[in-house]
Amino acid sequence: MFEYEILVVILLISFMGLIFTGFPLAWVLGGVSFVFMVLSLILLNGFNVDTYFLDDWNDFGIIVDRIWAQMQNWVLVALPMFVFMGLMLDRSGVADRLMANFTKLFGALRGGLALTVILIGVLLAASTGIVGASVVLLAMLALPPMMDARYNKSLATGVVASSGTLGILIPPSIMLVIMADQLSLPVGDLFMGAVFPGLILGALYVGYVIIAALIRPDIAPAPEKAGHVGWRNVLGVVWSIVPPLLLILAVLGSIFAGIATPTEASGIGALGATVLAAANRRLTLEVLRRVCRETMLTTSFIFGIFLGATAFALVMRSLGGDEFIGGLLTGLDVEPWVVVLIILFIAFIAGFFLDWLEISLIILPLVAPVVKDLGFDLIWFTVLFATTLQTSFLTPPVGFSLFYLKGVAPPGITIGHIYKGVVPFVILQIIAIALVFWFEDIVLWLPDQMYNSTR
Amino acid sequence: ADAADRVRWQMAMSFPSTLKALADTAPWVAEQIHTMSGGTMTLQVFEPGKLVKGTEVFDAVSQGKIDSGYVWAGYEFGKLPVSPLFGGQPFGLTPWQMSAFMLEKGGQEMMEEIYAPHNIMPIFCGVVSAEAAGWFAFPLENLDQVNGLRIRFAGMGGQVLQKMGAEVTVLPAAELFEALEKGVIDATEFSMPTVDEQLGFYKVVKYYHLPGWHQQSTSQYLYVNLDKWNALDETQQGILRTACTAGVAKSMARAEGLQGAVLNKFTDELGVEAITLPDEILRELKEKTDEVMAEYSEKDADFARVWGAMTAFQDENRQWAEKGYVQPGWMSDAQGD
Amino acid sequence: MSETTPAHSESAPPESPYGDDGRDADGLPAEHRMLPRTRPSNAIDHVIMRVGNAASWIWALLIVVIITNVTVRYAFGRATVWLEELQLYFYAIGFIVGLSYAITWDRHVRVDALAERWSRRTRAWVELFGTVFLLLPFSGAILVEAVPYVRTSFTLNEASSSPGGLPHTWILKSFIVWGFGLIFLAGVSRLLRCTALLFHRPRPLW
Ligand code: NA
Ligand code: NA
Numbered sequence: 001m002f003e004y005e006i007l008v009v010i011l012l013i014s015f016m017g018l019i020f021t022g023f024p025l026a027w028v029l030g031g032v033s034f035v036f037m038v039l040s041l042i043l044l045n046g047f048n049v050d051t052y053f054l055d056d057w058n059d060f061g062i063i064v065d066r067i068w069a070q071m072q073n074w075v076l077v078a079l080p081m082f083v084f085m086g087l088m089l090d091r092s093g094v095a096d097r098l099m100a101n102f103t104k105l106f107g108a109l110r111g112g113l114a115l116t117v118i119l120i121g122v123l124l125a126a127s128t129g130i131v132g133a134s135v136v137l138l139a140m141l142a143l144p145p146m147m148d149a150r151y152n153k154s155l156a157t158g159v160v161a162s163s164g165t166l167g168i169l170i171p172p173s174i175m176l177v178i179m180a181d182q183l184s185l186p187v188g189d190l191f192m193g194a195v196f197p198g199l200i201l202g203a204l205y206v207g208y209v210i211i212a213a214l215i216r217p218d219i220a221p222a223p224e225k226a227g228h229v230g231w232r233n234v235l236g237v238v239w240s241i242v243p244p245l246l247l248i249l250a251v252l253g254s255i256f257a258g259i260a261t262p263t264e265a266s267g268i269g270a271l272g273a274t275v276l277a278a279a280n281r282r283l284t285l286e287v288l289r290r291v292c293r294e295t296m297l298t299t300s301f302i303f304g305i306f307l308g309a310t311a312f313a314l315v316m317r318s319l320g321g322d323e324f325i326g327g328l329l330t331g332l333d334v335e336p337w338v339v340v341l342i343i344l345f346i347a348f349i350a351g352f353f354l355d356w357l358e359i360s361l362i363i364l365p366l367v368a369p370v371v372k373d374l375g376f377d378l379i380w381f382t383v384l385f386a387t388t389l390q391t392s393f394l395t396p397p398v399g400f401s402l403f404y405l406k407g408v409a410p411p412g413i414t415i416g417h418i419y420k421g422v423v424p425f426v427i428l429q430i431i432a433i434a435l436v437f438w439f440e441d442i443v444l445w446l447p448d449q450m451y452n453s454t455r
Numbered sequence: 456a457d458a459a460d461r462v463r464w465q466m467a468m469s470f471p472s473t474l475k476a477l478a479d480t481a482p483w484v485a486e487q488i489h490t491m492s493g494g495t496m497t498l499q500v501f502e503p504g505k506l507v508k509g510t511e512v513f514d515a516v517s518q519g520k521i522d523s524g525y526v527w528a529g530y531e532f533g534k535l536p537v538s539p540l541f542g543g544q545p546f547g548l549t550p551w552q553m554s555a556f557m558l559e560k561g562g563q564e565m566m567e568e569i570y571a572p573h574n575i576m577p578i579f580c581g582v583v584s585a586e587a588a589g590w591f592a593f594p595l596e597n598l599d600q601v602n603g604l605r606i607r608f609a610g611m612g613g614q615v616l617q618k619m620g621a622e623v624t625v626l627p628a629a630e631l632f633e634a635l636e637k638g639v640i641d642a643t644e645f646s647m648p649t650v651d652e653q654l655g656f657y658k659v660v661k662y663y664h665l666p667g668w669h670q671q672s673t674s675q676y677l678y679v680n681l682d683k684w685n686a687l688d689e690t691q692q693g694i695l696r697t698a699c700t701a702g703v704a705k706s707m708a709r710a711e712g713l714q715g716a717v718l719n720k721f722t723d724e725l726g727v728e729a730i731t732l733p734d735e736i737l738r739e740l741k742e743k744t745d746e747v748m749a750e751y752s753e754k755d756a757d758f759a760r761v762w763g764a765m766t767a768f769q770d771e772n773r774q775w776a777e778k779g780y781v782q783p784g785w786m787s788d789a790q791g792d
Numbered sequence: 793m794s795e796t797t798p799a800h801s802e803s804a805p806p807e808s809p810y811g812d813d814g815r816d817a818d819g820l821p822a823e824h825r826m827l828p829r830t831r832p833s834n835a836i837d838h839v840i841m842r843v844g845n846a847a848s849w850i851w852a853l854l855i856v857v858i859i860t861n862v863t864v865r866y867a868f869g870r871a872t873v874w875l876e877e878l879q880l881y882f883y884a885i886g887f888i889v890g891l892s893y894a895i896t897w898d899r900h901v902r903v904d905a906l907a908e909r910w911s912r913r914t915r916a917w918v919e920l921f922g923t924v925f926l927l928l929p930f931s932g933a934i935l936v937e938a939v940p941y942v943r944t945s946f947t948l949n950e951a952s953s954s955p956g957g958l959p960h961t962w963i964l965k966s967f968i969v970w971g972f973g974l975i976f977l978a979g980v981s982r983l984l985r986c987t988a989l990l991f992h993r994p995r996p997l998w
Contacts, residue, residue: 022907022915023922024900031926034933053465053499061937062520065507067968068941071884072508074627080886081858084851177629182502184473186655187632258638260862261630267858274855288852296848297899300890304900307891311930317505361505365473397903407901416905451658510953518940532953533961534945603869613955622871625954639865 004052029308033315052320080299081266082133092277111213111220121163125170132302135164152219158421170198192447336374351392391429464522466498469509476710481525484702543670545744576684580699581675583710586667589644607643612669618743648717827985828996836981844893854882873956892974920986938968
């Protein structure tokens with residue numbers, strides 16, 4: 001083990017220790033990077049320790065370039081827009097009615113609210129690939145009514161976190177775009193390949209909620225108000241879900257009709273929510289002002305994490321962290337399918353510490369040629385890898401979806417509830433990974449149909 | 456050399472090395488440097504984004520934040536308008552003409568001079584084949600179609616098209632594929648056939664337009680932070696220069712070796728139509744290109760100097776290029792294809 | 793809220809009149825008050841609140857720009873690169889100014905599974921150490937590093953490299969400096985509130 005690799009290990013451990021002090025995650029990430037920058041320079045100059053590429057104060061300055069890259073990342077424009085949309089829906093009263101009526105519709109079914117969340121999560125996923133946006137949006141819309149309905153806090157947060165994370169897998173997906181870019185694969189094939197794994201996950205979530213609600217009715221109670229669903233009732237429900245349905249239609253429709261890109265569609269969603277608020281006579285200057293301010297706060301805490309993470313990754317990488325993790329993967333002399341399993345396992349574990357972007361930057365370019373040489377289909381492997389990384393959003397202690405959720409959860413919901421709530425969903429994720437692993441066609445069938453692939 | 460003379464540098468890339476011919480020369484060059492130096496010089500490849508984005512390598516090398524980069528000159532267009540002349544620009548030089556210009560006609564020296572104030576030593580380190588003129592949802596048959604054409608087109612070529620009335624966007628690459636598939640835009644330029652194949656544009660639109668008027672060759676450079684360069688001894692500098700010249704030969708051969716088969720595959724197996732831009736459009740493109748070049752020459756002295764030298768060489772070389780080689784198209788005619 | 797609560801009290805922080813917009817009577821955020829207020833920190837916080845409040849309108853503007861861009865392209869078949877880039881400007885300025893705003897509102901995510909069981913003084917110590925060794929050096933170093941970065945852009949008169957893009961890129965780049973300057977200030981304010989609780993300096997106001 002090289003000296004700098006020991007530093008990497010200490011870096012990871014310090015980070016894990018420090019986040020539990022309760023100091024804001026964003027500044028722990030950024031601050032630890034700074035501390036290790038300084039520490040490395042001291043060790044190098046004072047004690048002649050090999051600190052790999054972290055040998056000059058200038059190296060820290062790269063963070064400024066990386067912040068600039070974040071400011072130039074067009075696709076992330078969708079994040080504040082979806083946050084705005086969620087907040088405006090909340091203020092407009094549309095969200096309440098939507099939830100209430102969906103609940104009526106699913107009234108007979110225990111766990112109806114949770115199922116609604118999953119359904120909306122899948123729809124949202126089809127319009128954005130920015131997990132922060134969808135988790136926050138779902139949390140704002142769904143957590144308050146779930147708390148009112150006396151849902152178990154862990155179940156509620158688990159459903160919201162995992163449904164909100166589907167967006168990274170179901171196209172459009174920024175994660176798949178980046179992976180396509182890294183491996184020079186056609187992004188269309190990856191998008192199509194990820195559709196069924198995403199839907200299977202959605203289905204697994206639904207199945208779990210239904211079963212859990214049957215076994216333990218107290219964690220997902222049927223709403224007290226839900227009565228018999230008569231014809232008049234149905235009409236009322238249908239009528240009240242028209243506006244939000246129109247909104248979803250406007251967002252998805254503008255993408256599929258070629259009017260707007262997914263990023264621009266988020267702006268259409270934000271405008272649509274504002275129009276709905278106006279139609280409900282809820283739109284005042286004061287409402288707009290508060291929605292803007294809250295958008296600012298929510299967006300910024302998410303970007304704080306992004307910036308901290310980019311600094312952390314840079315310092316870890318400059319200390320040879322990539323090669324360190326890569327070293328774990330090379331020199332494997334086992335059956336091909338075991339190699340794939342080991343890669344996924346390491347990606348899964350890395351997900352405890354790092355975000356998906358860094359994991360894909362570290363591992364994908366390293367393993368893709370290996371996997372290809374072993375005779376596996378790269379589209380299949382990449383989607384499988386993406387599904388694994390999607391799981392990493394949800395794995396405690398460092399699961400970014402969990403943090404986004406914590407940032408907007410009503411008081412009384414602790415990170416502990418969230419950690420606990422997500423466990424069953426992580427298990428479901430692993431089941432989905434196993435399915436995709438064994439049945440290649442879950443990934444490959446759709447791209448073949450769509451593009452007549454000549455792989 | 457003892458351990459103190461060892462070179463261990465970061466080499467940041469502007470394109471991922473998985474892109475065939477366009478970017479896989481860089482690791483090869485790094486390997487040659489390592490071998491030639493007997494293992495005392497390591498240029499470690501960092502894929503785009505690992506340290507900085509491909510477009511930011513110029514800045515980072517200039518400020519000494521990273522030691523070196525293997526990049527397309529032209530990303531620094533916003534700061535250094537002359538840069539795309541070295542990277543590849545409308546109606547510019549072919550790969551072998553570019554090699555002649557850089558290695559034999561003073562291009563390298565001119566570039567070193569221009570980049571020195573930015574604290575960068577640029578070394579000509581690779582040149583690849585022409586790009587294609589782009590993927591279109593319909594065949595481009597006349598000038599009228601260019602007016603109002605919604606096309607993604609970066610750089611100087613985009614300015615030329617704007618002058619012709621095209622509606623040019625610079626949608627993020629991340630949304631390009633979908634935008635084309637769903638019809639948000641009509642067309643996009645991208646790269647050489649090998650790269651276009653890897654990215655799968657043929658799956659959503661079927662009209663592939665040629666020739667690549669906007670980029671007849673794509674040149675890449677090893678940017679070295681000037682202080683780092685000056686700290687090298689002559690042997691080390693020699694190794695870098697030699698490895699890069701080898702990189703030029705290697706990349707040119709590799710790119711030219713691969714494109715033909717891919718273009719054939721597009722047309723013969725994948726149902727793509729390879730469309731030659733009508734003469735009318737090409738002429739108009741050339742005319743507007745001259746306007747754009749004149750505007751930049753007026754605004755920027757370095758631009759004027761390099762563009763002047765390039766066109767002078769192009770003119771000098773023209774009679775030879777047109778008479779010395781069997782003309783493109785003649786073979787097909789003669790064989791009745 | 794009682795002005796008389798002793799600053800070194802170990803009891804729960806005094807409840808603040810939590811208005812509908814989540815602000816105290818003095819206009820500052822009514823976080824579930826862990827730390828006392830002080831005069832100097834109030835001054836800083838007022839600045840950050842004002843900047844943040846003003847900047848938050850940028851999200852409404854962003855919607856307008858996006859919709860204009862889509863409409864112009866779809867309905868009139870026109871593409872405007874500078875309008876595309878303006879989206880980026882608004883988004884980037886919004887989040888980078890917002891970072892300090894979120895500090896003042898104490899909205900950055902904390903993993904407080906353990907911390908919520910600790911006493912107020914312990915948490916203030918953690919906050920003090922975190923601010924001194926993590927937040928302030930990090931934001932300060934970025935601030936220092938960003939200045940030459942912006943200056944280069946300014947000297948070279950950097951413009952967008954897209955056809956028809958926006959000129960004067962340094963304006964947007966300079967927001968790294970403004971943004972992190974505000975973050976640093978917000979950090980100093982929190983630091984003062986920690987020392988007020990722990991050492992009574994500056995004088996806590998609650
Ligand atoms: Na998605
Ligand atoms: Na994780």
